[in-house]
Amino acid sequence: MILCDIGNTTLDWYIDGKLSKQRVNDFDPKEHTEQIYYISVNAKLSSLLKSLDNWCNIEQFVDWTKYYSTMGIDRVMACEAINSGVIVDAGSAITVDVMHDRQYNGGFIALGLRSAQEAYGKLSPALAKSFNFEVDLTIMAKNTPDAITVGFLAPLIDKIKSLGKPIYVTGGDSKVLAPLLGDVIVDDLLIFKGMIKLIEKVD
Amino acid sequence: MILCDIGNTTLDWYIDGKLSKQRVNDFDPKEHTEQIYYISVNAKLSSLLKSLDNWCNIEQFVDWTKYYSTMGIDRVMACEAINSGVIVDAGSAITVDVMHDRQYNGGFIALGLRSAQEAYGKLSPALAKSFNFEVDLTIMAKNTPDAITVGFLAPLIDKIKSLGKPIYVTGGDSKVLAPLLGDVIVDDLLIFKGMIKLIEKVD
Numbered sequence: 001m002i003l004c005d006i007g008n009t010t011l012d013w014y015i016d017g018k019l020s021k022q023r024v025n026d027f028d029p030k031e032h033t034e035q036i037y038y039i040s041v042n043a044k045l046s047s048l049l050k051s052l053d054n055w056c057n058i059e060q061f062v063d064w065t066k067y068y069s070t071m072g073i074d075r076v077m078a079c080e081a082i083n084s085g086v087i088v089d090a091g092s093a094i095t096v097d098v099m100h101d102r103q104y105n106g107g108f109i110a111l112g113l114r115s116a117q118e119a120y121g122k123l124s125p126a127l128a129k130s131f132n133f134e135v136d137l138t139i140m141a142k143n144t145p146d147a148i149t150v151g152f153l154a155p156l157i158d159k160i161k162s163l164g165k166p167i168y169v170t171g172g173d174s175k176v177l178a179p180l181l182g183d184v185i186v187d188d189l190l191i192f193k194g195m196i197k198l199i200e201k202v203d
Numbered sequence: 204m205i206l207c208d209i210g211n212t213t214l215d216w217y218i219d220g221k222l223s224k225q226r227v228n229d230f231d232p233k234e235h236t237e238q239i240y241y242i243s244v245n246a247k248l249s250s251l252l253k254s255l256d257n258w259c260n261i262e263q264f265v266d267w268t269k270y271y272s273t274m275g276i277d278r279v280m281a282c283e284a285i286n287s288g289v290i291v292d293a294g295s296a297i298t299v300d301v302m303h304d305r306q307y308n309g310g311f312i313a314l315g316l317r318s319a320q321e322a323y324g325k326l327s328p329a330l331a332k333s334f335n336f337e338v339d340l341t342i343m344a345k346n347t348p349d350a351i352t353v354g355f356l357a358p359l360i361d362k363i364k365s366l367g368k369p370i371y372v373t374g375g376d377s378k379v380l381a382p383l384l385g386d387v388i389v390d391d392l393l394i395f396k397g398m399i400k401l402i403e404k405v406d
Binding site: 071106115119120124142163 | 301
């Protein structure tokens with residue numbers, strides 16, 4: 001089975017158990033003749049692929065009564081992958097979603113690590129510091145890098161931990177966030193697992 | 204007593220019990236011949252005022268062993284105003300500081316409301332929404348405006364509440380944040396109260 005998660009700048013492929021990335025600019029759909037299942041947040045590519053018979057958009061198989069209409073399809077797929085638990089997708093934004101017995105209990109969207117650091121830097125040159133991921137998030141800070149790190153991460157980490165277990169972490173910054181969250185399951189395949197579950201359900 | 208809190212774009216005056224604002228561009232120090240006590244984060248104006256005898260920079264009276272050297276002077280003044288409690292200064296950044304028996308226990312810096320909303324908007328047009336201050340921050344969200352509001356505010360509000368009481372709220376967004384924090388003391392004079400306490404101590 002060939003799966004593709006199409007973003008605005010990159011495509012994530014899952015082919016024969018292997019992950020790979022491709023830039024949108026390097027992508028030519030005519031190079032592919034096999035059956036491909038995909039999700040997409042890229043409106044331009046979605047409308048192009050609609051006319052190609054071998055490209056199947058999985059979005060149509062989602063029971064949208066469980067979710068909300070403007071919810072990102074990648075979040076929905078990660079939710080479909082699990083029965084109960086908390087999902088943290090740490091990418092350009094950090095999305096947090098709660099599932100209970102296959103029902104969607106809602107979620108929230110925090111800024112991503114890079115986005116937050118950029119926003120601090122925009123506020124003042126004094127705050128244009130990198131986060132200190134070694135800092136103890138349980139105590140108050142007494143220097144600027146620690147103050148912005150604790151200010152952004154401590155509230156978020158506490159909140160996520162308060163939502164229950166198990167916690168699944170995925171996305172580009174999963175390796176950075178996971179140690180701060182403690183006992184979690186890092187799973188870079190979560191979105192693809194949700195896609196596979198959905199495809200098998202409708203097959 | 205005339206007090207002035209000098210920022211990068213505005214000056215906040217406290218004269219005979221009355222607050223007023225002035226734009227930095229409209230400010231001419233030579234218009235003032237009276238004794239003025241001030242704090243400043245505006246390096247350009249600080250160096251200009253240093254040469255004027257009637258302008259007294261209160262920063263020199265601070266016992267900096269209690270704080271840290273790069274800590275904003277406005278945060279230090281708010282800390283000087285109280286003996287014990289949590290101070291939330293909701294401006295372009297939201298600073299949170301903890302005092303216990305006149306000792307500084309540290310703090311953190313979160314993004315300000317406007318800064319956070321701008322950062323969401325930069326991530327995606329889909330997230331360029333205004334925060335919904337009517338949302339219930341204790342539950343997970345099921346639409347985009349609520350998801351970014353809960354994502355930014357719920358962790359922060361929870362964290363501040365966990366730090367103890369009383370909670371003092373000051374700054375331009377104090378009226379917006381205070382209701383979310385519950386039982387708090389809104390005090391727009393906190394920084395000036397700290398300045399007065401410090402002046403009286405050295406007099």
